[in-house]
Amino acid sequence: MPGEILEVRVKEGDKVNQKDALFVLSAMKMEMNIEAPVAGTVKTIYLGKGEKVSAGDLIIEIESFSN
Structure with missing residues (x-):
């Protein structure tokens, strides 16, 4: 969702x-x-406060505990 x-x-x-x-x-x-x-560890944060996003944008990458 755009926002x-x-x-x-x-x-x-x-x-x-x-x-x-x-x-x-x-x-x-x-x-x-x-x-x-x-559940996992936050690996990378790609976008931050105040940034515009569109549907499908990758904002936060989480490395799952099961990996």
Whole structure:
């Protein structure tokens, strides 16, 4: 969904559980918490606060604990 990143709630190297909040996205006049789809370690953060995003953009890469 196209929008703007309002807040990034993790940093590279953080360990996250499935459904932990990763960032807040503002889209269509709504704010949404975007959650981790898997448990793992935040490997790379590609976009930050204030940046515009489009559907399909890679924002945060998580290395799954099962890898």
